[in-house]
């Protein structure tokens with residue numbers, strides 16, 4: 001098996017799990033946050049910096065790399081790890097979500113999805129088989145099944161048809177996967193906010209025996225209490241001896257609440273995206289460094305942070321760089337935001353070890369200001 005999971009322990013205070021995922025390019029402890037490197041780069045970060053901050057697995061997007069530079073070029077380079085000089089683990093999504101979120105013209109049918117290239121406008125077609133072959137060429141350690149992530153909210157009738165088609169597509173992904181010995185393929189559970197459909201999707205996919213499972217169809221605009229409710233009745237449907245990946249989730253409160261509900265892996269563009277407009281995650285909440293009040297503030301971004309940015313640069317300097325649109329400023333903000341979330345996941349794992357993740361949640365929420373009315 002290319003990808004295996006080791007359940008180390010379950011927190012006695014919550015449903016959180018401490019585990020380890022083993023892949024052909026190394027192992028990583030869970031719960032874990034995966035920085036997003038859409039075009040084979042975590043924007044403004046070098047692989048050495050990612051390693052130094054404690055990143056062990058990163059995510060890249062199949063749709064984007066298929067369009068640019070093309071999976072054939074990546075394959076000729078020896079695969080994504082050699083192409084981008086990243087020796088840790090890599091997960092690629094399957095392209096479905098980008099097609100639905102980026103492309104205007106699209107038509108879904110049993111065979112697959114017809115859509116327009118969002119850069120050139122040319123007509124394209126993506127199928128479960130094609131999504132597998134692209135990911136086989138990219139060579140990620142973990143690949144994702146080709147699914148439909150319906151918009152939120154969606155009618156139960158539409159969602160039922162979509163779940164049934166996604167399950168048929170999952171079968172075709174398993175058949176189309178050309179390198180199961182070298183790359184682990186995760187199934188994706190859909191079903192929206194409907195418990196009966198989540199149960200049907202989970203039954204369909206867990207009967208197909210994937211090495212890991214993602215919970216899809218969330219973080220698509222639904223309120224946080226809806227996401228938490230869906231997680232409450234979906235994670236128990238998944239096998240305990242396999243990793244669970246909640247797609248597209250990355251705010252600090254959602255990472256903690258997702259871990260409490262038994263999620264092991266998370267990804268989100270939030271930390272890198274808000275960094276590029278000068279918004280920082282700190283232990284006391286968000287900080288918008290462009291704000292004039294930081295012009296002569298020579299303290300670090302976060303006085304409780306020991307990252308490279310916080311140990312060497314001030315709010316005033318970073319504000320100056322960001323306002324001048326200096327690239328180095330966005331490197332400093334990106335490094336801090338990613339470090340902040342990777343450190344948060346280290347603290348979550350520590351709290352699970354000590355059976356006190358519920359207490360940690362209260363302390364963190366209080367300090368960050370999540371409990372403020």
Ligand SMILES: CNc1nc2cc3nc(NC)[nH]c3cc2c(=O)[nH]1
Pocket residue numbers: 093094095096097144145147148149188215216217218219220247248249
């Ligand atoms: C690759 N398949 C797939 N990707 C996803 C990516 C997501 N990213 C978000 N929020 C940023 N929700 C997501 C759902 C899915 C989903 O249901 N399926």
Ligand SMILES: [Zn+2]
Pocket residue numbers: 301302305306307308309310311336339
């Ligand atoms: Zn920092």
